[in-house]
Amino acid sequence: MSSENGPAFDALEVGEVVAERTVELTRDSLVRYAGASGDFNPIHYNEVVAESVGLPGVIAHGMLTMGTAASVVEEWAGPGNVVDLQTRFTRPVPVPAIGEAAVTFTAKVGALDAEKRTARIDITVEHDGQKVLGKAQAVVSCA
Amino acid sequence: MPVNIDAVGRAYGPHEPYEVTRVKIREFADAVDARSFAHRSEEAARAEGYPDVVAPTTFAVVIAQQAEFHVVVDPEVGVDFSRVVHADERFSHHRPIVAGDLISATVHIDAIKQRGGISMVTTRTELSDEDGSPVSTVTSTLAVREEA
Numbered sequence: 001m002s003s004e005n006g007p008a009f010d011a012l013e014v015g016e017v018v019a020e021r022t023v024e025l026t027r028d029s030l031v032r033y034a035g036a037s038g039d040f041n042p043i044h045y046n047e048v049v050a051e052s053v054g055l056p057g058v059i060a061h062g063m064l065t066m067g068t069a070a071s072v073v074e075e076w077a078g079p080g081n082v083v084d085l086q087t088r089f090t091r092p093v094p095v096p097a098i099g100e101a102a103v104t105f106t107a108k109v110g111a112l113d114a115e116k117r118t119a120r121i122d123i124t125v126e127h128d129g130q131k132v133l134g135k136a137q138a139v140v141s142c143a
Numbered sequence: 144m145p146v147n148i149d150a151v152g153r154a155y156g157p158h159e160p161y162e163v164t165r166v167k168i169r170e171f172a173d174a175v176d177a178r179s180f181a182h183r184s185e186e187a188a189r190a191e192g193y194p195d196v197v198a199p200t201t202f203a204v205v206i207a208q209q210a211e212f213h214v215v216v217d218p219e220v221g222v223d224f225s226r227v228v229h230a231d232e233r234f235s236h237h238r239p240i241v242a243g244d245l246i247s248a249t250v251h252i253d254a255i256k257q258r259g260g261i262s263m264v265t266t267r268t269e270l271s272d273e274d275g276s277p278v279s280t281v282t283s284t285l286a287v288r289e290e291a
Binding site: 004005021023029032033035036037038039041053062063064066067068070071073074075078079080082083084085086087088089138 | 167171172173175177178179181182191193197199200201204205225228234235239
């Protein structure tokens, strides 16, 4: 599969960083994502509920972190060109009532498939110096 | 009550199709910091070769989670939602979702694995359009802690 509006396949090199972003998540971000996605699990906005199930406090939706990782890759790849995206949720991102939780995203070329003209993009996502997503990989359709 | 491993192979849906709108795509794009104008303007989306405003990569979760809810609330599966943590997720897109799509979802329970007091419930939601053509496959695993 190749995509005309995608990145030029022939110019890519394994190991190259293609996109980076730092996002400051706040409680507002979580409420906004809850509304946009329809995921109203109270552990994402209610301290009491979050602590009662053993969490350190209110945490970000894993899907908010994954969705933002996708946006970081997509800004480089072009809209609609991330054809596959997977991750494991390995560590929660606590978001304070006041202030923000900084999450950094680094997207690197992990592998190239010359036959399909696709690039596997490996995304490192960190909060507080620790990885929060495991095996976060996107497959991008290239030109 | 632990999760019932005999539920593997069950399928739910399709239910009423989900209508994808420009407003919802924009709202979702804002929420996940997806910055392309192709998520917001029909003209920008057309310039990228799409018939209408195009959804961000993980937008399919909006539709898939509605479908997965049928699994969570089925008493014969026995998932206690207050004990659920999201373990992993995967999207395999056959084509991007665009505004105007009418998407049907069928969710399948593909696996339930139990170890160390945790049940890992893997669902696969198949999304298809009005013509019945495949749009996306969304695979999700929930980790359910059993009561001690």
